[in-house]
Amino acid sequence: MKYLWFLLPFLLSANEDFISHYEYGEMLYQQPRGVSCAECHGKNGEGRIIVEFRDIHGKKVLRGPDIRKETLASMINSVNNYHKIMPRYYLTDEEVKAIYDYLQKKNSTYLAETNTTQ
Ligand code: HEC
Structure with missing residues (x-):
């Protein structure tokens, strides 16, 4: 507990301007102004x-x-x-796209391996 103040500058700078599109998507997936997607769709979707x-x-x-x-x-x-079961969210298309891009990138290996040519 004593050392947590070290994290403060990082937490304070964690707003949209300073984080990448990937981190933004990750943040939204985990905290989408409502119940976390991860609660029901798992850590990586x-x-x-x-x-x-x-x-x-x-x-x-x-x-x-x-x-x-x-x-x-x-x-x-x-x-x-x-x-x-799934709740309705009030996210903009841009926000959903950030979640989508996050999941695509996070699962790129899995998606490449299972992407069979039809
Ligand atoms: C309370 C659990 C829960 C949460 C939280 C949740 N989902 Fe779902 N989601 C489901 C369930 C269950 C379904 C299947 C449809 C249904 O029965 O509601 C579903 C369906 C979906 C589908 C369609 C896939 C399919 O096979 O039908 C997508 C895409 C999706 N969710 C994305 C998300 C995203 C993105 C979030 C966060 C913003 C989210 N979900 C949050 C439970 C959840």
Whole structure:
């Protein structure tokens, strides 16, 4: 705790003007003025189990889908619409694009490896 003040100048300069497009996208993915995308879509957009529960029909698994291969257009569409589980966000197209670019770059190896020529 004692040494945390060292971080202060970095935290204070962490506004939009001083960070890269990638960092901006990362920030938005994690804190998009609402529930973090990572809570449901995993650290890198790979998807994750949100909750597991049991009802009279047995075991149920609620899962956030893998969004690594989503197109920008479909991402803008998803973020701006109501869903059963996913909340609606009020992000500009530019902000969604930053999230999209962040996920593309973060997953570039995976995307290159799985991008089969059709
Ligand atoms: C509370 C959990 C939750 C959060 C938070 C969340 N999502 Fe989702 N997302 C889902 C679920 C579940 C779906 C599937 C549609 C549904 O049932 O809501 C989905 C669908 C999507 C889809 C369409 C993919 C598909 O296969 O249908 C995209 C793109 C997406 N989310 C992006 C995002 C982004 C970007 C954020 C952050 C700004 C975000 N989501 C935050 C749970 C979440």
